[in-house]
Amino acid sequence: MPKAHVLVVDDDGEIRETLVELLEREGYFCFEAANGHSALRKLDELPRPCAVVLDVQMPVLDGQGFLDALHHRSDHRDFPVILISAHPETPKLGRLPGVVAVLMKPFGADELLQLLSGLGFELKPEVEGPLDS
């Protein structure tokens, strides 16, 4: 079983920071990007598989732009995407290839953790599982 890696992509530094702290606490290895463009540039260096928690509205390259570019890569299946968005039209994007789920902001930690654990990634050995969920 692969280890649990997550790339957190959100232009809101505070949300990103908190997500990373939360996920790391739950045993995930986290990587960060502030927009779709820098997320794409990180893909080659990421361990596989790696879940992508992806905001939709971002400067430089938005979530949809990232998904388009990701879909053109032969290794896109290594990067299952969970969309997170405050935009009411986002659920429609859930049908795009590569998107496994859509979470509307403001979502709770449990909702995200449940989705991530549903991907079947193994947690780091030193952490036994979600502490209290």
Place this chain on the structure above:
Amino acid sequence: VLQTLAEFLDTWQQELIKRWMGALRETAAGASLSERQLEDRLLTYLRRLSEALAHSDRTAPSPAALAETQRAAAEHGEQRLELGYDIAAVVRDYAALPATLHAFLRERGFEPSGEEVFGLSSFLVEGIATAAHAYSLERDAKVREAAAQHTGFLVHDLRQPLQSLRLRFDLLERRGGALSHDDTRLIRSALESLSDQVDGALRKSRLEALPTPQMETVAVKALLDDLTNLVMPIAEAKGVSISVECESELALEADPRLLSSALSNLVHNGVKFSEAGTVSLRARATKPGKVVFEVEDACGGLPPGVTEKLFDPFVQLGEDRSGFGLGLALARRVADLHGGALRVHDLPGRGCVFVLELPIRHLETLQ
């Protein structure tokens, strides 16, 4: 020899359009429009009008001919909305035609029959009604669309800090223990952002519910001087100078608080968007019975196609996004409340001039 009014209109179409537009130029709304914008649909309207007169019997306009003039008028109403006219200005467009035509008929020595004059005025009344109706339908649709859009933006902007708070709370609940420096920083920042959004929404609703103006005689020079003194420190800090041109005895009837806040917004904007140079504040009486305030800045000119968007609430076009983008919307609202108008002229490469035109005497006082 011209026999009918329809023939007369047909023959003298170009000259009439020229004179009609000349009359429109003198209105506040027409002053800043290009020849093409001003003329748009008017020529079509005049053509349909002479066709309609030619094809109608002497006592009543034919429905088909009427429909054609109405279509031109409806398009005209929509176009005027795009240009930022208020509804009174749309009506004035048409009201200027009989006056222009009357003078021109006399000049050419042509006397239309009573039936023709009656026919013409029925068409004009229908034209005004249709143009104003089309204008108001379009405007209502725009207002609804803008309100929905604004709610969407507001919800989006509220969700971001809420998300930040919710995740931080979940994290704290899992982690337990005391709040770290990061925790308090993030929570404070999210709460501040929420308060800002709520304040912004509140300010917008206050803008829509501005009070009925409390009219009194306002000495313009003193008002402008007070305003300048308030803005001067901000301007000096930026290296922008402020000049005031106003006759010392100029006065008008206005709500001094509202007028001052409208002008203050215009001057603040001028200073905010000028890198250097001068913001000129001018006021003068113009005929007939109007006072024109001009605030000219050195912002370098406006991006193309934005002159009307500028006045929408929450629109911020410059690099400097401080404030809520309500200043110009408020200034225009104040103009409306005084029965005046606010427009902007672009001075490409230099800056722009905001023109606030208000009646010297308030309508209610006249009655």
